[in-house]
Amino acid sequence: MASDDDFSAEGRCTCGAVRFRMTSRPLFVNCCHCRWCQRETGASFALNAMIEADRVVLLQGAPEVVDTPSNSGKGQKISRCPTCRIALWSNYGGGGGRVRFVRVGTLEDPDRLPPDIHIFTSSKQPWVVLPPGTPAVAEYYNSDEVWPASSIARRKALFG
């Protein structure tokens, strides 16, 4: 894997009022097949790049934060463009404000961040065929067992 310094990725909402840059690789990319993500996307799964909040830099505009129920019951805060309302990233209850779940589809080149793992495959829509070679779990997972060492170190730096 390339070093963090080599990677940056820009993203935006549909109307272009909000633009941002991820300043390093994400910690991990989850492809979530839970029913909540299916409802929130209106589709079959959500693709979320987890990254430290301070590695997401606003280039233009200011997202509006919308309190939204979540599967865990702890709630999530979805940051949306105040004009077109497209969701750019979420913060979940557990991670507080320190980790953002950037919606990979908002990046200019989303092809650069394929899933590192498929989660909640117990509710995967049956026509979605998962590729061999990418880990997949019925529900959630323990990041200590799955994340690369560099991401675990970053998480420890963040949460102590």
Ligand SMILES: [Zn+2]
């Ligand atoms: Zn917009």
Ligand SMILES: [Zn+2]
């Ligand atoms: Zn989900």
